[in-house]
Amino acid sequence: MSKPRTSPLGTRNIVGGRVERVRRMKGWKQHELMAMLQSEGMEISESGISRLEGCTRAVQDYELLILCTVLRVSVKWLLGMNGIDNIEPLES
Numbered sequence: 001m002s003k004p005r006t007s008p009l010g011t012r013n014i015v016g017g018r019v020e021r022v023r024r025m026k027g028w029k030q031h032e033l034m035a036m037l038q039s040e041g042m043e044i045s046e047s048g049i050s051r052l053e054g055c056t057r058a059v060q061d062y063e064l065l066i067l068c069t070v071l072r073v074s075v076k077w078l079l080g081m082n083g084i085d086n087i088e089p090l091e092s
Contacts, residue, residue, distance in 0.1 A: 030049040030050060037067070042063050
């Protein structure tokens with residue numbers, strides 16, 4: 001079982017909470033997500049995943065695209081732009 005977050009979310013990005021939500025929904029551990037992101041060209045460590053999900057690490061524009069590809073969600077959903085809270089997976 002995962003450890004619950006003990007500190008409040010930061011303000012360095014707006015996608016961290018949704019990244020964590022999708023990762024947990026898919027049953028992935030942080031190190032598994034890290035490996036998938038790295039295989040797509042994103043330079044990130046396991047502590048970087050934790051910081052990203054906690055919104056204490058900034059997310060670059062090219063990283064946003066990699067996150068969407070790996071998580072299979074739209075950029076609009078990850079950014080919270082569509083007004084829909086439910087996860088909208090991309091078609092295969």
